[in-house]
Amino acid sequence: MSDSDHVRILSRRDIVKVASATGVAALAGTSVAEAAAPPPKKWDQEADVVVVGYGGAGACAAIAAADAGASVLLLEKQTQAKHYPNSRMAGGIFHSPQPDGNRAALKEYAKAMMSGENIPGKLEGEQPEVSDELAEIYSRRAPDNAPFLQSLDPDFKTARLAGASFPTFPGAKEAGYRTYFATYTGKADFNVPSLNKPKQEKMNGEAFFTCLTVGVSKRNNIRALFETPASRLVTDDKGEVIGVIAKQGDKEIAVKAKRAVVLTSGGYEYNMAMRKAFLEGPGVDGWAFYGTTYNTGDGIEMALGVGAGLMKTGKAASRIITAVPIRVNGLRIGLITDSVGSPNSLVVDNHGKRYASETLVTVDPSRYFFYKAAVQFDIQKLDYPRSPSWMIFDEKLRKEKCITFRGISTAGYGFVPWAQDNLDAIERGWILKGDTLEELAAKIKAHADNRKLFDEAAFVETMRKFNGYCAASKDEEFGRKLDPAGVIDKPPYYALPLYAGGPNTKGGISANGQREVLNWSGKPIPRLYTAGEISSAFKFVYQGGGNLTECITFGRVAGENAAKLKPWS
Numbered sequence: 001m002s003d004s005d006h007v008r009i010l011s012r013r014d015i016v017k018v019a020s021a022t023g024v025a026a027l028a029g030t031s032v033a034e035a036a037a038p039p040p041k042k043w044d045q046e047a048d049v050v051v052v053g054y055g056g057a058g059a060c061a062a063i064a065a066a067d068a069g070a071s072v073l074l075l076e077k078q079t080q081a082k083h084y085p086n087s088r089m090a091g092g093i094f095h096s097p098q099p100d101g102n103r104a105a106l107k108e109y110a111k112a113m114m115s116g117e118n119i120p121g122k123l124e125g126e127q128p129e130v131s132d133e134l135a136e137i138y139s140r141r142a143p144d145n146a147p148f149l150q151s152l153d154p155d156f157k158t159a160r161l162a163g164a165s166f167p168t169f170p171g172a173k174e175a176g177y178r179t180y181f182a183t184y185t186g187k188a189d190f191n192v193p194s195l196n197k198p199k200q201e202k203m204n205g206e207a208f209f210t211c212l213t214v215g216v217s218k219r220n221n222i223r224a225l226f227e228t229p230a231s232r233l234v235t236d237d238k239g240e241v242i243g244v245i246a247k248q249g250d251k252e253i254a255v256k257a258k259r260a261v262v263l264t265s266g267g268y269e270y271n272m273a274m275r276k277a278f279l280e281g282p283g284v285d286g287w288a289f290y291g292t293t294y295n296t297g298d299g300i301e302m303a304l305g306v307g308a309g310l311m312k313t314g315k316a317a318s319r320i321i322t323a324v325p326i327r328v329n330g331l332r333i334g335l336i337t338d339s340v341g342s343p344n345s346l347v348v349d350n351h352g353k354r355y356a357s358e359t360l361v362t363v364d365p366s367r368y369f370f371y372k373a374a375v376q377f378d379i380q381k382l383d384y385p386r387s388p389s390w391m392i393f394d395e396k397l398r399k400e401k402c403i404t405f406r407g408i409s410t411a412g413y414g415f416v417p418w419a420q421d422n423l424d425a426i427e428r429g430w431i432l433k434g435d436t437l438e439e440l441a442a443k444i445k446a447h448a449d450n451r452k453l454f455d456e457a458a459f460v461e462t463m464r465k466f467n468g469y470c471a472a473s474k475d476e477e478f479g480r481k482l483d484p485a486g487v488i489d490k491p492p493y494y495a496l497p498l499y500a501g502g503p504n505t506k507g508g509i510s511a512n513g514q515r516e517v518l519n520w521s522g523k524p525i526p527r528l529y530t531a532g533e534i535s536s537a538f539k540f541v542y543q544g545g546g547n548l549t550e551c552i553t554f555g556r557v558a559g560e561n562a563a564k565l566k567p568w569s
Contacts, residue, residue: 039242039243040234045255046256046257047070047258048070049072050075050260050261051261051559053074053085053266055209055265056547060559061262063215068560072219072223075229075255076225077230077298078227079226086503087548088209089205090205090409092182092203092206095543095549096146099147101177106171107171109169110138110171111132114127114538115127119169124540130510130512130513141556141557149182149208149211155200156184156207156211157185159183162178162179166543182207184200184201185200185202191406195413204407227249230245230265239306239526241260241525242257257527260527260528261562263509263528264531264534264551265295266504266534267508267533269292270294270296272329274300275287275331278314281374285332288334290333291503299508299509303517307519308509309510309520309521310508311510311511313505314507316502316505316506318370318371319361319368319502320340320371322334322391322496322498322499323335323497326416333415333416335411336409339403340391342401343483344394344397344488345397347389347392350454354466355373355389356478357478385453388450388497389499392488393488394490395491395494398494403496431496432447434494438456440493441459442456470484471484506533506536506538507539508534510522513557517529517535531557537554
């Protein structure tokens with residue numbers, strides 16, 4: 001894949017604007033006024049509600065608006081033949097609390113995840129102006145998530161997964177929290193590809209998004225325009241959003257939104273300028289993502305152009321994952337790497353030393369925050385010693401387990417090739433191989449991203465101690481559960497570089513519980529709504545499946561509210 005295949009490179013005119021308390025500071029020198037378009041002399045397309053981005057949130061917003069009686073136009077920059085939003089490439093996990101659960105407790109649990117401000121001693125908060133309304137609406141709407149999906153397609157099934165990932169949070173015990181896998185088979189298996197299979201064989205995110213597309217296709221008042229990337233919002237002289245400028249091939253078209261525009265175009269994972277501006281640590285090569293490469297922050301840029309504010313934009317649902325030298329917009333593609341923490345493996349930093357229990361990377365409640373450990377800055381050496389980290393494993397694990405899931409994410413959708421036995425990745429040099437630990441250490445040190453920091457002697461000692469902990473079934477340093485079968489002693493040995501990253505960014509456009517986009521003063525921008533990863537409600541912590549959940553919950557809220565407005569004239 002090349003950049004030109006499917007990713008729009010930001011032009012100078014389009015570059016994102018970032019506001020500050022003292023005014024507007026541009027990442028590249030243009031004014032905010034240039035990013036908004038005046039009303040055109042002629043409209044090329046029109047609908048009551050225009051939804052920018054046909055992913056999970058966009059589909060739910062479109063369905064809700066259509067069911068409220070509005071005509072809906074979905075604008076999507078991907079092709080119809082290869083339409084791979086994050087919600088399709090995901091594991092298909094979503095939350096749907098028990099309908100008869102305690103709603104007050106559910107509101108408290110939701111608020112704890114969204115802002116943390118109701119947890120004693122927590123300092124994250126900082127959004128009381130929107131968090132109570134968000135949690136209140138979530139407590140009323142989220143229990144309907146599973147029934148909503150089943151109403152779209154009677155063939156759709158759910159497989160029960162778990163409950164609350166944060167059992168100590170307020171309301172966790174009483175809320176009746178439930179999470180589910182999306183499926184048409186009654187099962188879920190991340191290693192079995194569902195792409196291009198009949199509907200009755202689909203699982204995971206493929207099943208989730210298929211259900212939504214069935215719902216969209218059943219509604220005659222929804223149209224979808226593929227290969228039509230939106231670039232600017234159209235405003236009138238009162239500052240109301242009345243349409244969208246988009247492109248079809250080399251031609252710009254003006255799309256009239258008679259009632260409202262809903263921005264649901266995802267995060268900024270593959271926008272280099274935004275990654276450098278917003279993410280902690282080395283934004284370009286210190287991070288990788290295993291969701292769709294089409295998420296380039298377009299909707300964030302468009303919203304900023306009409307004065308939208310930002311909220312917790314540096315947040316990400318992330319841990320440490322591997323990345324490969326296939327680049328889009330100059331950024332490496334990541335792979336879901338849930339094999340971290342497996343028996344016969346450990347993780348060391350760039351100096352060859354362990355720094356945490358490896359199971360923290362892939363288990364709740366810590367798995368979607370482990371990136372905080374990965375981007376830790378050494379204030380004395382002025383370096384990032386864990387960027388990258390290194391997953392060390394032996395031949396036993398290589399034979400028994402695929403490093404990534406081949407049914408979902410970038411491997412499951414053809415963005416990255418990866419064989420079940422991992423041998424192709426070794427041949428490409430993506431996985432380093434050594435017949436001895438000393439040989440492997442030398443190869444890690446020679447890797448460009450290690451910056452010649454690796455200490456071979458410290459690494460060999462780390463391996464000796466770890467195998468001793470396995471033999472004794474006790475991790476003296478970090479408390480990981482170990483047993484003698486987990487030793488790393490069968491050569492050859494392997495090393496896989498790991499970077500901060502995960503499925504998606506979460507911060508972005510500022511919005512309230514009604515999903516109205518807010519300006520920097522906290523005032524709604526008229527006729528502009530948003531939902532999904534572009535404006536995630538989960539600003540404090542993230543439970544797996546939370547993004548698909550807010551697609552359903554807040555996507556519907558945005559669509560319904562957009563459809564309620566009277567057409568402008």
